[in-house]
């Protein structure tokens with residue numbers, strides 16, 4: 001049950017989508033709706049998804065966010081959030097990202113998987129995720145909160161589809177059995193300088209735990225993760241602000257490098 005009515009949910013989804021498409025920030029929606037709850041927040045995100053699908057966009061992946069201690073500390077929150085990525089957000093490895101389309105972009109390094117079997121909560125755990133993992137692939141997510149100064153609370157950021165904006169899949173795919181995701185090192189470079197490093201364990205002790213949480217979150221709502229789903233497990237380091245002129249390369253141990261230029 002939501003506390004907001006259907007017309008308010010639609011209005012807020014339209015407001016957030018307009019902010020995204022026009023690259024204009026807005027104040028966080030909990031300022032106007034302090035009583036909104038978790039189901040309102042996800043209902044607004046679901047409406048945002050419907051708006052995109054109704055315009056012919058396809059949802060091409062799911063994401064967990066705020067799954068590492070570095071990110072939770074950076075954003076001042078204490079629990080993960082879940083969202084989606086759409087086809088128009090994808091950019092090629094080594095390609096350009098146009099900053100005039102964005103408000104205040106930041107990059108984050110993400111360990112991702114593609115599933116080969118459905119995952120359904122409640123009760124989904126890391127071993128079930130292992131059994132359902134087809135392969136591991138690295139990505140860089142460009143997040144761009146629609147909220148002024150990137151300041152939000154959890155409900156506002158969920159409604160804003162967890163700041164999803166652009167993503168670049170790159171490097172090379174590997175079988176899960178060939179990797180130790182916990183010790184997998186990640187080095188994030190901006191303009192040739194190392195700006196952040198971490199290992200996979202930064203994400204909930206084991207990045208696959210983020211996928212189990214996502215399956216359990218969807219399970220509560222009667223949904224599952226279908227086979228063949230691309231899933232981003234959340235930034236391993238804090239997010240790094242970028243602007244036009246910056247180039248970013250993220251080196252993932254055993255998974256290659258993902259790079260892009262901001263123009």
Ligand code: OOG
Nearest residue numbers: 065066071162163234235
């Ligand atoms: C929320 C999105 C977080 C991640 O990987 O932690 C996210 C934000 O920090 O704006 O995508």
Ligand code: MG
Nearest residue numbers: 065141234235
């Ligand atoms: Mg992310």
